[in-house]
Amino acid sequence: MTSDLRNRKATLRTRLRAARRTADPVPLSAEVLSVVAAFDVVPGQTVCAYLAIGGEPGSLEMIDTLRSGGLRVLLPIVVGDAPLNWALYDGGLRPGPYGLREPAGEPLGASAIAAAALVLVPALAVDHQGVRLGKGGGHYDRSLPMATGALVALVRDDEFVPALPAEPHDVRMNGVLTPGAGVIRLPL
Ligand SMILES: Nc1nc2c(c(=O)[nH]1)N(C=O)[C@@H](CNc1ccc(C(=O)N[C@@H](CCC(=O)O)C(=O)O)cc1)CN2
Numbered sequence: 119m120t121s122d123l124r125n126r127k128a129t130l131r132t133r134l135r136a137a138r139r140t141a142d143p144v145p146l147s148a149e150v151l152s153v154v155a156a157f158d159v160v161p162g163q164t165v166c167a168y169l170a171i172g173g174e175p176g177s178l179e180m181i182d183t184l185r186s187g188g189l190r191v192l193l194p195i196v197v198g199d200a201p202l203n204w205a206l207y208d209g210g211l212r213p214g215p216y217g218l219r220e221p222a223g224e225p226l227g228a229s230a231i232a233a234a235a236l237v238l239v240p241a242l243a244v245d246h247q248g249v250r251l252g253k254g255g256g257h258y259d260r261s262l263p264m265a266t267g268a269l270v271a272l273v274r275d276d277e278f279v280p281a282l283p284a285e286p287h288d289v290r291m292n293g294v295l296t297p298g299a300g301v302i303r304l305p306l
């Protein structure tokens with residue numbers, strides 16, 4: 119049962135990653151403000167975001183839009199198999215693992231995610247029940263249980279799908295942002 123779920127997830131990841139290799143960029147630099155508005159996030163509040171790589175929706179411009187709107191933006195720092203650490207993005211970046219760029223500021227600890235009114239979550243796909251498929255490292259699965267704010271995944275239109283395989287540890291999303299459909303609130 120569990121290994122069947124794992125195999126289905128792995129097959130989906132391979133297909134979705136391959137499709138992203140030839141897909142057009144999706145910067146979401148303006149659209150991200152519709153998420154901020156939809157979840158009543160106001161200037162001064164904290165948003166946990168991510169810096170897109172390798173065909174992921176999002177961009178540095180998207181992060182800058184959030185900062186320009188007066189939001190406090192935290193970016194993730196990978197610490198092995200531990201939950202993600204977080205640091206304030208103040209314009210400084212340095213190279214991280216997996217070709218990532220990470221915030222150069224002082225790490226705030228894994229529990230910093232709890233202060234975020236909104237968490238923008240990278241995903242390969244999300245389904246209509248809010249189940250998210252990530253890259254398979256489990257980094258977000260270990261961190262999202264500590265979050266208290268709205269969880270919104272960013273995907274392409276065709277990556278928002280009717281149903282994905284779900285395991286008990288998969289944390290459900292409260293919403294999804296796609297370039298074509300904008301913000302979609304998901305029933306939890
Ligand atoms: N932009 C972004 N940041 C993130 C994540 C993410 O999915 N996207 N993570 C989500 O958990 C964590 C890091 N986990 C990641 C796991 C794999 C890859 C990845 O795409 N690896 C490439 C290249 C590997 C390499 O060069 O060594 C690959 O597998 O093709 C990226 C991030 C935290 N930060």
Ligand SMILES: Nc1ncnc2c1ncn2[C@@H]1O[C@H](COP(=O)(O)OP(=O)(O)OP(=O)(O)O)[C@@H](O)[C@H]1O
Pocket residue numbers: 127250251252253254255256257258259260285287288
């Ligand atoms: N809360 C958790 N604590 C410890 N390990 C976990 C937790 N959640 C998930 N894992 C482990 O992480 C691995 C990857 O999980 P999964 O396939 O759901 O990844 P994903 O959601 O696609 O990845 P990510 O969260 O990095 O985007 C699995 O081996 C799983 O058992």
